[in-house]
Amino acid sequence: MSIITDLHNAIIVEITDKIAGIQTSGFYPKLRAAVAVPAVFVDLASLEPGSDPGTQQLAVIARFEARVIVADKEGSELQVRELAAEVARIIHCNNFGVDVTTAKLVAVGSDGFSPELDAYDVWLVEWEHEFHLGDSIWDGESVRPETIFIGYAPKIGEEFESDYTVLEGELPA
Secondary structure, three states, rough: OHHHHHHHHHHHHHHHHHHOOEEEEOOOOOOOOOOOOEEEEEEEEEEEEEOOOOOOOOOEEEEEEEEEEOOOOHHHHHHHHHHHHHHHHHOOOOOOOOOOOOOEEEEEEEEEHHHHHHHHHHHEEEEEEEEEEEOOOOOOOOOOOOOOOOOOOOEOOHHHHHHHHEOOOOOOO
């Protein structure tokens, strides 16, 4: 599996395990029929460049969306907000046991941009995770430094070597 698939699956499992009564869940489908509600669909909306880890891995910030769907009937306005807030609570600061940063909540609000869901009340929960794609060049098999010197800008470079401090102690494996 890939980190993207693992993260998708872990998010869906966590939401459905922690919220009783979810009738339908999964990756965001192309809806062609009625949906058993309440439902929560998770979608990876975009990947943007993240902070370069210096490992030759691709750092990405993944923006996820969860569409929370309830039947459009009396009282549904409050029900969809409560369910969206609960999804946001579960997502908040969670990494779902996957090697990604903890979730950074971006927004929770009404989703009026899904015409195929006009028969339902729908709210959208958006959040981000950062993670790295590919293998690190730092495999632990390469040359390891024996001594680490610490210098402070602007006094760095060969002419300031005598000002450097040697880091004491053992280096981690």
